[in-house]
Amino acid sequence: MQFILAEKQQPKELRAVYQETLMELMKENVNVVVCDADLVNASGTTKLFETYPDRCINMGISEANMIGASCGMSLTGKIPFVHTFAPFATRRAFDQLYLSGGYQQANIRIFGSDPGFWALHNGGTHTSVEDLALTRAIPQLTVIAPADAVQFKWVLNNTVNWYGMYYFRCARKAVPDIYSDASVFEIGRGNVLYEGSDIAIFAIGEMIAEAIKAREILKVYGLSTAVIDMFTVKPLDEDLVKTVSKGKKVVITAENHSKIGGLGSAVAEVLAENPIKAPLIRVAIQDHFGEVGTQDYLKDKFGLNAEAIVNGALRALDISVSM
Amino acid sequence: MGDLKKLSAKIRLEVCKMLKHRGFGHLGGSLSIVETLSVLYGDVMKINPLNPNWEGRDWFVLSKGHAGPALYATLAVKEYFPVEMLNTLNDNSTRIPSHPDRLKTPGVDVTTGSLGQGISLAVGIAKSFRMSQKSNRVYSIVGDGECNEGQVWEAFQFAAHHRLSNLIIFIDENHKQLDGPTKDIVNPFDIKEKLEAFGFVVKRVKGNDESEIKKAVLEMFEVQDKACCIILDTVKGQGIEYFETLADNHHIRFSGESEFQLDLAIEKLKQELESEGRLCNLF
Known part of the structure; x- marks a missing residue:
């Protein structure tokens, strides 16, 4: 583990990091699948859906089925990356995360975007102030709050190779740079x-x-x-x-x-x-x-x-x- | 008695013996799917009990997970594990818990039990095989009471939209759920019409008739680009008259008359199989 603090501020949108990193991962690994629940435009993954239409699935507005079906795909070797807003990824589909995911030992990555105040003008209905409380309570689920674009990219690039349930919570927009590009991290280490x-x-x-x-x-x-x-x-x-x-x-x-x-x-x-x-x-x-x-x-x-x-x-x- | 009828009798017998040993369990909904499991594991599914995780196998998802005893009986009869293990149902640290757990039981492909979730897992598995252009098929049994769950309809939409003809969904329409008749709890109306409106190819069959079930499955094999559903017209407690007519037959704690009737059913099933002169080595 070796991290270097950023010297200059050139913040990048985290949804851009998500798309660009997954574009590489999909190119390298045919098992990587991307799922969204009618928020493709919001998550900025349109290019992924255009480039890999056979491995990108817009599940529609059905988060419970998205989590369940993604877990099902993972049992046959797929590595789904699943996105929706944090409250829908956790609060709405909690039992699916818990049973179809955690209890069954499935293998998916969930990007719950715009937690807390990041819901901004979507307001209280779209605000999740409890996603960490919920996901922490699921045994063996790894809960990650990326600090910035560099760390988010590292997390995506590394967890793709590991088996298990991972929840990432961060904004779609840019957040201040904390780390320089060459930083290396370790899951479970502050x-x-x-x-x-x-x-x-x-x-x-x-x-x-x-x-x-x-x-x-x-x-x-x-x-x-x-x-x-x-x-x-x-x-x-x-x-x-x-x-x-x-x-x-x-x-x-x-x-x-x-x-x-x-x-x-x-x-x-x-x-x-x-x-x-x-x-x-x-x-x-x-x-x-x-x-x-x-x-x-x-x-x-x-x-x-x-x-x-x-x-x-x-x-x-x-x-x-x-x- | 044909082979599949014999297999059904063996499965039914093992379900009864298992629940007799335990003293309680989900008898009604387990017995209503016996003939379907017989057709699937006895005929149409590609399986390898010696290698339950064989890559070329067809997958089975018991979305109505409370019928676990029926699945366990089937797997034991098909020799995925010793039939003696059936007597450990719901014991402390058992490998066969009330609801199927893929991490515990050889031959259980998917963990289910929280209603509505199994069918989503099944559509995901079927979609995955499609994406990889693999020929494995997926079979799933959903309860009619389970169709109260909104997630079931999310999954049905997904199956229809993606034209998952490599998935055959069975709906066990036994007309009852835990608290009473389905039409009195939340009226399902005409499930066939509903599924057809969703874009499915739908067949309705007598769920206690192996040849009808098999014929319907083979017809579904011909469907190329649509989601497939077979509605099983069944009764809870199927195959044992006393339990078919018992009002509260979802989950039974056996004592008095119900225990006596269960014993009778076990004896009758044993005699039926013995009279065939082809006793399986299970009892």
């Missing part, structure tokens, strides 16, 4: 992007950039902050959580997801089971449904930004000092 001695921020996806911003602000307060990319939400890198958290004044998690059942819960479980005394602040969507809005409005409304992380840290430190 990446310490920045070391720090006072505070540890475990973040995923678009919240990594906010964590890095928060780190700079916290410097003004004389605080040294570690930032860790926990892109594999399950299996969680428990050893890293323990190692990094030990001796910190405060541990923070940051995710574009409900505070119930996501990264914050996963980290809390590790801290609770180990002799780590640092207070935990979960920067996440509170126990609320989504709503329509711009990205800035929703991030502000849900408290998903650097300011919320900084405030959480300072609040926790005041509390810890007073204790």
Whole structure:
């Protein structure tokens, strides 16, 4: 595992990464199949459907059947990559993911796009703040929240060769670059992007950039902050959580997801089971449904930004000092 | 008694013995598909019990997974595993759980049980064979009560749209579901008309008649570019008069009269097979 942080910002849309990477994978491996549920235009996979019409299937608006049929295809050696919006990939087709997929030990990759605030003007009906909670609860299912285009590409390129159920959750749009192209990752291992001695921020996806911003602000307060990319939400890198958290004044998690059942819960479980005394602040969507809005409005409304992380840290430190 | 009738009797006997041993189980919906399983595993399906995962095999998906005992009895009679294993139904750490599990039982191709999901798996498997231009066929049995599930109709749409004639879907129309007659729970109306409206080629047959079932399957082999469905006109508890007429015959916990009748049925089936002079080595 060797990652290199990006020097320049040239963010690429993640749906473009999805299409371009799958174009290569379909060329190399005749077993790769692409399925979508009437969101081909949205996922940007039109070119795939034109280039490989025999191995790209538009399932129509029938997510339960899409997950089930894809699992069926996998039992005969196909490697389906399945896309729909995160709430439909998980909430709507949960029992299919659980039984036709996990319980049966099928072999599919699910791209649940636009989780959390990324639903934007599609609003509350299309907002998934619980997809991590749901997918984490399925035994042996690997849950990945790619941090940026480089990592998403790496994940697609590597998991194609492994057997099992994989859930990827990320935006379709561009997110800030975190890594340089040559970076190499390891499923199940978190990446310490920045070391720090006072505070540890475990973040995923678009919240990594906010964590890095928060780190700079916290410097003004004389605080040294570690930032860790926990892109594999399950299996969680428990050893890293323990190692990094030990001796910190405060541990923070940051995710574009409900505070119930996501990264914050996963980290809390590790801290609770180990002799780590640092207070935990979960920067996440509170126990609320989504709503329509711009990205800035929703991030502000849900408290998903650097300011919320900084405030959480300072609040926790005041509390810890007073204790 | 023809070969398939004999096979049906053997399967029916093993289902009864298995549930007698366990003391309870899904008798009604298991017995209604016995003749169909007999035709599939005794005649039309390409299988290799010595190598259950043989690549050239036809696949079977029991979408109405609660009829697992019927499938297990069939697989045992076809020697996928020793018939003694049938007595482990639902034991702790058994290899034959109530609903089929492909990871546990030799010969079970697909894990099913949550109704509606098996047929989606089946259409996926059939589509996969089509994509790879393989000649393997896929057979799936869906319950009429199971057709309450919306996912079933999603899968039917998919099969029809993709003209999956390499998949033969059976609907076991035994007219009853757990809580009572299907027409009283959620009226299915005319399933044949519904499937035809979906673009299927549909045949309706007596589900206790092996020769009719086989004839329908062979007719479906001639269909080139349409989805195929055979509706099985059956009754729950099929083949045993007492259980056919028993009102609550979906899942039975045997005691008193029902246990007595089950014992009678077992004896009768044994005698039928013995009188043929061709006792299988199963009892």
